[in-house]
Amino acid sequence: MTAASAPSAALLHTPLNALHLELGARMVPFAGYSMPVQYPAGLMAEHLHTRASAGLFDVSHMGQLRLVGADAAAAFESLMPVDVIGLGLHKQRYGLLLNDEGGILDDLMFVNRGEDLFVIVNGACKAADIAHLQARIGQRCEVIPMPEQALLALQGPQAVTALARLAPGVAQLVFMTGGHFELAGARCYVTRSGYTGEDGFEISVPAAQAEALARALLAQPEVQPIGLGARNSLRLEAGLCLYGNDLDTGTTPVEAGLTWAIQKARRAGGEREGGFPGAARVLAQLADLSGAAGVLTRRRVGLVALERVPVREHTELQTETGERIGEVCSGLLGPSVNQPVAMAYVRADQAALGTRLQAIVRGKAVPMQVAAMPFIPNRYYRG
Numbered sequence: 001m002t003a004a005s006a007p008s009a010a011l012l013h014t015p016l017n018a019l020h021l022e023l024g025a026r027m028v029p030f031a032g033y034s035m036p037v038q039y040p041a042g043l044m045a046e047h048l049h050t051r052a053s054a055g056l057f058d059v060s061h062m063g064q065l066r067l068v069g070a071d072a073a074a075a076f077e078s079l080m081p082v083d084v085i086g087l088g089l090h091k092q093r094y095g096l097l098l099n100d101e102g103g104i105l106d107d108l109m110f111v112n113r114g115e116d117l118f119v120i121v122n123g124a125c126k127a128a129d130i131a132h133l134q135a136r137i138g139q140r141c142e143v144i145p146m147p148e149q150a151l152l153a154l155q156g157p158q159a160v161t162a163l164a165r166l167a168p169g170v171a172q173l174v175f176m177t178g179g180h181f182e183l184a185g186a187r188c189y190v191t192r193s194g195y196t197g198e199d200g201f202e203i204s205v206p207a208a209q210a211e212a213l214a215r216a217l218l219a220q221p222e223v224q225p226i227g228l229g230a231r232n233s234l235r236l237e238a239g240l241c242l243y244g245n246d247l248d249t250g251t252t253p254v255e256a257g258l259t260w261a262i263q264k265a266r267r268a269g270g271e272r273e274g275g276f277p278g279a280a281r282v283l284a285q286l287a288d289l290s291g292a293a294g295v296l297t298r299r300r301v302g303l304v305a306l307e308r309v310p311v312r313e314h315t316e317l318q319t320e321t322g323e324r325i326g327e328v329c330s331g332l333l334g335p336s337v338n339q340p341v342a343m344a345y346v347r348a349d350q351a352a353l354g355t356r357l358q359a360i361v362r363g364k365a366v367p368m369q370v371a372a373m374p375f376i377p378n379r380y381y382r383g
Contacts, residue, residue, distance in 0.1 A: 014060035015150045015210040023225050030228060031123030033061040038227040046230035047335040050196060051376075054156040055226035056217050063126025064149045064204060067117040067133070069141035076110070076117060079136055081253060081276045083263035087112045092176040092191050094261050096253050097129060102278025102285075103249040104256065105132060107241065109202075111178050111191060116144075118178075118189065120151070120202070122243045150210035154217060155200030155226075155234070157379060162220035163190075163201055170201065175380040184216040185209065195231070197238025197378040236341065237334045239302060239373030245313055246300065246329045246343055252278065254285035255345070257300040262286070291348025298326065299351040302373035303359075305340035308333075309366045311359040317344055318358050318365070325350045328359065334375055341375045342368070 011034040020027065025036035036058065038046060049055055067076055077084035082095045089112055097105040106125040111118045121129045126145075133143045154163055164171045167181040170190055178191035186209035194200035205213050217223050232242065241247050247256055265272050268283050276282075288295035305311055315328040331342030342359075350357065353372060358365040 012061075014058055015207040016058045016060065016214055019211055019214055020058065020225075025225070025227060028228070031061045033123065035061060036225070036227040038229045039225050041224065043227070043229040043233065044335050046224065046226045047233050049224050050156045050198065050226055050230060050234055051336050052156070052158075053224070054154060054158040054162050054200075054220070054222040055196075055230070056214065056223050057153040057155065057226050057231055058150075058214070059153050059202070060150040060207070060210065061123035062151055063119075063121040063123065063129060064146040064151060065119050065121070065130060065133075066144040066146060067119060067137075067141050068115070068144060072117050072141035073112070075137035075140035076119075076133075077266075077272070078275060079133070079277065081262045081266050081279070081282055083265045083272075084110070084117070085272070086263075086265060089114050090178050092178055092193055096258065096261060097132065098253070098277040098282070099249055100277045102252040102281040104243075104247045104251055104253065105129065105249060107243055107247055107258075109191075109193065111189075113178070113189070118204070120204075124244060146204075148207055149204050150207045152203045152205060152210065152214060152217070153194050153200065154203065154223070155194045155196040155198050156222075157199055158222035159198070159200040160381070162217060162222045165220060166216060173201075173381075174383040175199075184213045186213055188213070192381060195238070195240055196234040197240070197374055197376060197380075198234075199379050199381045232330075233332055233335055236330050236332060236343065237336055237374065237376045238378060239343070239375060241300075241343075242330060251345075252282055252285060254282060254289070254296060255298055255300065259286060259289070291351075296348050298345050299348050300329070300343060300345055301351050302371045302375060303328070303331075303342040303344055303357065303368045304371045304375070305342070305359070306367040306369060308340065309361055309364075310340045311342050311361060311366060311368065315342075316360045317346060317368070318360060319350065320356055320358060325357070337375050341371075343373070346370075 028037040173192040311331040317326040326346030355370040
């Protein structure tokens with residue numbers, strides 16, 4: 001949780017900072033903010049509660065912005081290997097900002113709200129992302145940061161029950177759709193999405209009304225506050241990437257196993273093939289998913305440890321004969337799966353399901369096996 005940390009003297013606070021302290025949170029630096037890593041219940045209890053009921057996360061450190069103008073969709077699409085132009089009204093999509101070599105500058109979510117494209121970017125990347133957007137497409141559309149908004153995530157199988165008491169209409173949303181709702185007297189934009197593998201919602205709320213909304217949600221019997229520690233373990237079990245750990249500027253979407261996020265329209269033979277930064281490299285890798293041509297040389301994979309030894313990020317991976325073939329990017333003991341799980345980048349010829357590898361933990365070889373992700377079935381509500 002320290003990859004995006006900042007010196008404590010310069011830390012910013014979210015609008016819920018006083019509430020976190022009141023609730024007994026242990027605060028840590030993250031993405032330039034003082035953020036709750038866990039509450040008194042502890043990481044394990046928070047993780048399991050979210051899987052069973054509903055957890056409330058403060059994700060106000062993330063960046064929110066609007067892209068406005070008739071050319072906004074086409075302009076935004078020019079920066080990503082994603083179909084933006086074809087996205088329907090109040091539909092949400094996962095996107096990847098790429099550099100000119102096809103490396104990932106950030107992963108993000110965006111919604112077509114009709115009057116704008118509403119974009120949510122990672123907290124540690126938001127200043128650079130906004131500058132990048134303004135430099136690359138600022139002549140084609142307005143890029144409007146939204147520092148006046150806070151962001152809450154309500155996640156878990158009982159999230160809809162709790163949130164629907166405040167606004168019954170949210171129950172009509174399905175996964176990756178959104179709408180305007182009034183919650184606890186605040187005008188909010190709500191999407192049915194999140195980063196835990198569970199059903200749930202993300203709520204953009206005016207910062208001045210965020211604490212009142214958080215208290216209204218915590219008053220629901222299903223809801224408990226959840227910190228960054230459990231957010232990390234939940235997303236890892238769900239096979240979801242953390243920028244800075246699993247994604248960076250030296251990694252392409254194909255290497256990262258995010259080919260599902262590249263729609264047919266942007267692929268070879270598609271109606272708007274290429275035209276994004278690094279397109280030649282990315283499309284060449286897409287054509288070599290097996291790695292047989294030597295274009296795609298490494299891939300992100302899921303791993304399960306065959307012994308009960310947690311394997312952390314930066315752990316070296318070897319073949320069973322001791323040849324170095326990769327490194328773990330995220331790893332921990334999964335509270336729900338009750339076994340050590342990890343994500344790693346390995347040589348393409350070692351990425352097949354069932355491949356046996358070994359992690360070198362404190363000089364000892366820990367046997368691991370390439371496994372399918374997610375490690376736990378996702379439970380998104382698709383209607």
